[in-house]
Amino acid sequence: MNAINEQWPDARQTQVLRLITAGSVDDGKSTLIGRLLFDSKGVFADQLQAITGSKYARAPDSALDLALLTDGLEAEREQGITIDVAYRYFATPARKFIVADAPGHEQYTRNMVTGASTAQAAIILIDASRVREGELLPQTKRHSTLARLLGLRHLIVAVNKMDLVDWDQAVYERIHAAYRELAGRLGIESFHILPLSALSGDNVVQPSERTPWHEGPPLLSLLEALPLDEAARAAEPRFFVQWVIRHNGSGRDAFRGYAGQLAGGLWRPGDALRVLPSDEPVRIARILRGDEELEAARDGDSVTLVLDRDVDVSRGDLLVGAQARTQTGRDFEADLCWLDQQALNPARLYWLKQGTRLTQARVQAVHSRRDIHELRAVDWSGTLAMNDIGRASLRTRDPLVLDSYERQRATGAFILIDMATNQTAAAGLIRAA
Template sequence: MNAVNDSFLPAADHGVLRLITAGSVDDGKSTLIGRLLYDSKGVFADQLDAISRAKYKRVAGDGIDFALLTDGLEAEREQGITIDVAYRYFSTPLRKFIVADAPGHEQYTRNMVTGASTADAAIILIDATRVTDGQLLTQTKRHSTIAHLLGIRHIVVAVNKMDLIGWDQTVFERIRAAYADLAARLQIEQYHVMPISALEGDNVVNRSAHTPWYDGPPLLMLLEQLGVDAAPVEQPLRFPVQWVLRHGGARVDDFRGYAGRIASGELRPGDEVVVQPSGVTARVKSVLSFDREVDVAVAGDSVTVVLDRDVDVSRGDVLSHVAAPARVGRDFEAEVCWLDAQALNPARKYLLKQGTRLTSAKVREVLTRRDIHELQEVPSGGESLSMNDIGRITFSTREALAVDAYADLPATGAFILIDAATHQTAAAGMLR
């Protein structure tokens, strides 16, 4: 007798999907994640018992306050808001999920940027009761802008709390039209809009009887089917060197290897590579993984590379194939989200961290700032960038960097600025 019910076996494993919820305050982001965890059986009985007895519970009667499953900080439960990014894990027969619950308050926009930087998909929640005359809230616009800038391919717009407006299709269509206009202005090509009730579970895991006019899939089904970019094996080789390994220096056959994680492309013994930014070339003698040699290493693999001759390679250098090198330079233009409470000041000293390279940087000019209301870049007019502002800057670095455009290779196109005096992370940036 077969003990396995084949109907429960997935036809294919769709891999891991990293997603983030975004939107304005009280749009129901934490509640939605809690509902997904609960309906996918990702919550233990003792967790349910704990939140049912929590003193900050905001649901009447025996109902479950799903937001408490992600709002774990005392200050979050006390105030009823999300402050920091909370990561949760759940799975279905088809896919594993890592979900980030991002805060909606404007002052925590920098937290949202952190959570969105590694996401494959973004769920933008909209409170149907708060959209008047089709005017979307500012944070909806800001978070959509950030998701687009970070290159998140899949955007799902969940129009929440539809139960509070009697599942009015007219209101939903008005909101869908408003977001379509927003998407066109931001040049977001692909998105999906759906009506849901996170608290009641309508259209979250199962289709709702309240929306016969909605012919799309429920949220979880949609998330299970979204395509995820495979490891960037087909892209040019980028191997940021993290550590130089050396032993047996007194011997003629001493060992010298360069350890790191391949950011993109693939590497094989015999490949001709260039050390950037120096431009010195060499050939790969061997590729080591732990204690053995491998014939090929691909993006995501942590390996040690041995070259056929001794060349000057240090932490922060990048190995690229000679046929497809990165761009090397000291002067750059980039889009940044300012994270520090202290505004950008070109007179201050900043450190730039890009890949494994750390060097000093000087901001030359603030070119533009993004007007979140008008959804366009406007000249800075000499103004600086304050916390949570998004703008375009030019800067120079002391040492040359090997870089790519963020849209092409995020691993070598992203960076952070650090205030050299306070050691605060000042900005997250994307090279253009």
């Protein structure tokens, strides 16, 4: 038992890395995740039995089709493609992982945005057999653009299916040069790149003897070593009130607490706060997690705050530090990724949801649209259709805290909801007040 405990540390102390796999169709994203799960012993026996001999298996000879571990929908297995984002979980002695498998088809770009919105790292797969001359595929460019737009700080380029090009170093070097040029055009400051084969497992969990010319670690070791996002922890704390908890409201032991998740920073009892939008000053009296009283709340903690006095605080209100730099307003510019099949209609009102705050909004104008082929924003005054990404001006009915997305994700991101259908119409990133 002691040996097991030494190998597997307390799960509460193990860091979690959220990552997404992206790239073009048939680049091997699902197979790569299946290989990570299989080689890290993250697959149960009944799961292996379920995919063994499956009528949808496409792996050669008697090899397991590991893509079936993530492609769970009947339509996905039938067509051999990924349609919806699939989340898988596994752990090593060093770290826990939450992996999102994003679809590669252009029509499912919105699904990739959904998966990447909570990720800390992205693995961009490239099929070496299809780009051996170094000309990257459009979806590789598109997903790299989205990873940059969403501010993912760790980018890993996995040159997959190297076994189909006989582990030719020249092919790998041409792809490396092409992606370096793409990264420069997108403003990606740094990225990791490595050759591998998800099907055979080379350079996925264990180093490969077939790549003596590659000096870097295999993929799993690289993922275990990535530094987690310290910028989020250092950001000014933001706390959207999700639920007002009341007990014995008329009794002597009346309780009132405010439940939510702390984004950024660290709070302790006694810290001075402000309630937005009312700007009422308060202090933290207690911090609770269930019945447990905590000495502090840190980034990512879901807690209940008890304040030192009764003030009007409701779901959707935002608690910030007393000295926090905040700007509130009703007019701002944002990047919109349009997710709905119905195109943007500037004449309509939409629900805007920022954290737990809900208000009405109108898109005043579209200023530019991102051209995936030119890899830049071009002037545009029309509408936005599904999967389009554009810069727009918005006006809301109620004032919002307008943190830029680069500064604070919790308050810098929002979604637009169609008021008639309740469909999510767009994901937005605040750029300027």
